[in-house]
Amino acid sequence: MPISAEAWQAIWLTVELAALTTVLLLLIATPLAWWLAHASSRWRAPVSALVTLPLVLPPSVLGFYLLVAMGPHGPLGQLTQALGWGVLSFTFTGLLIGSIVFSLPFAVQPLQHAFESLGRRPMEVAATLRASPLDAFFTVALPQARGGLITAAILSFAHTVGEFGVVLMIGGNIPGVTRVVSTQIYGHVEAMEYAQAHWLAAGMLLFSFVVLLLLALLRRGQSRVLP
Secondary structure, eight states: OOOOOHHHHHHHHHHHHHHHHHHHHHHHHHHHHHHHHHHHOOTTHHHHHHHHHHHOHHHHHHHHHHHHHHHHSSSHHHHHTTTOOOTTTSSSSHHHHHHHHHHOOOHHHHHHHHHHOOOHHHHHHHHHTTTOOOHHIIIIIIIHHHHHHHHHHHHHHHHHOOOOOOHHHHHOTTTTTTTTTHHHHHHHHHOOOOHHHHHHHHHHHHHHHHHHHHHHHHHHHHHHHOO
């Protein structure tokens, strides 16, 4: 059975959402992971717990509070309305914000582990060569943490593709606006269109297997280059 135009639309929207989420997450997570890996502040533990919260919090709970925050009476909703943007719930932008929050630990944790395993010695050597902290970060720390960067990008993209609870709560299931693959499958099952659901579900299963295989090969490659 060929995939319908509606399903292709959901697939494209899913890829667009996952790609944007991954790019923005890497920009947000990289400095945050560096700070968590090296900070001695008393705020380190609370911030780390807050970043990790989406791993243990039910997606429906996280989605509910994000929906309230983005709603007309929520703090974010009031801000966006004051700026003339309207409310972000049930929009692609709202979906993007929810995806960033929900996938944040999948970007931060691999980067944090990579920065922690790097240690302080390379940065100290760079400082003795008169490299500024920012220059040393981009020329020494980031290249040596590339394995963590790749892992963070793969996990962020894959986790966003597989979202359901947060997506459904924040964005609903609006065709061409917030309907992604996971909610498209849900819609097919609700309508008892099992053949169409099978096609999309099988694609998701294959995608998940490929992601896990890539991560296993990446870790195997990293272990070989370690002394």
